Amino acid sequence: MREKIIAITGGTIVLPDRAIQGSILVQNGRIKAITPAEQTDQIQADYQVIDAQGMYVVPGMIDIHSDAIEKEIEPRPGSYFPMDMAFYELERKLVGHGITTMYHGLSLSGGVGVRSDEIVEQALQEFYRLSQMRSLIRHRLHLRYEVINFPAVDMVRKHISDGSIHLFSFMDHSPGQGQYSAPGSYTTYVSKTHGLQNEEARAMARLMVEKHAQVDWQKLKELAVSARAAGIPLASHDDDSKEKVDQNLLRSLSIGHARLCISSDQ
Known part of the structure; x- marks a missing residue:
């Protein structure tokens, strides 16, 4: 019929x-x-x-870069909602705004709260499970990896290989470039977000700079190769100059013509 x-x-x-x-x-x-x-x-x-x-x-909109799910999980510092509740509550809001495909951004930054490795791991597992069930929209997962989060490399490899992520981006939030290129901007952000005193915030900024000097770029290329082989699009984050864009494009060419898009919070 x-x-x-x-x-x-x-x-x-x-x-x-x-x-x-x-x-x-x-x-x-x-x-x-x-x-x-x-x-x-x-x-x-x-x-x-x-x-x-x-x-x-209008056609259903596709949002490839949104941190909204983090606010649903942790609306205030230290206050957490169940993963499935956050997932479905956000889904209802997205439908109301005409978004039919959402790439949920989860930040693997080694930070605190919703951006800690432990909570990101829980969210990846739970959201992937929920996305396979009947839902109002198409759910995709965007794993955002901070380049100085050295302990999380194996976690990234696991999720690239198990097919649970659909977009993979490299983030570099170290002070002095990108989103925090203005002097003191990173210290101000840390003080406001984490409630640290000025000296504590400055110490964290210095630690970020020290870690950035230790980044193994070859290891990051290997992650990109794995993502590309798995058919996962690659992205860079908050590139603040034409030179940075060109540098990342060259890196993508050196790892087998990986696709690379530029995403930004700004």
């Missing part, structure tokens, strides 16, 4: 090159036709009609 055709009528339909008044006919979950408003005679009596008068009808 043929499934009844759904007719979305009366709205402004946003197409790739223009917006028109008309109707969208949907059958078996796929667009069958888009008809201009003057062809209303094609809307038959047995169609299921959805009135979109005064609304825009």
Whole structure:
């Protein structure tokens, strides 16, 4: 038995090159036709009609970089909601904003709270399980790896190989470049976010700089090779200059023509 055709009528339909008044006919979950408003005679009596008068009808949006899930898990420092509750609560909000595919950003930074390695590991496992179940939208996982988080390399390898992530990006939040290129900006951020005193914040900034000098870039290339072999797109994060973009593109070429996109919080 043929499934009844759904007719979305009366709205402004946003197409790739223009917006028109008309109707969208949907059958078996796929667009069958888009008809201009003057062809209303094609809307038959047995169609299921959805009135979109005064609304825009747009394609479902794909968000490839969002930290929103972290706020659902830990809305305030030290206050945590169950993973499944955070997942489904955010899903409802995303649907309301027209997002039908979300790449949930989880920051493997070796930090505290929701960005600690332990909680990121829990979230990766739980969200991957939930994403395989029936849901309102398509859920994807974006693992964001801080280049100085040396202890987490094996964890990254595991999730690249087990197929639980769909986008992998390298982050470099060390002071003096990228997001914290302005003098003192990293210290200010740490003081505000973690409630540290000025000297403690400055000590953390110095530690970040020391660790950055110890980064094994060859090991990072090996992670990128593994991700590319698994069909996982690669990204760099908060590149602050053309030279940084070119450098990362060259690195991607040296690891087998890996795809590389640029993502930013700013």
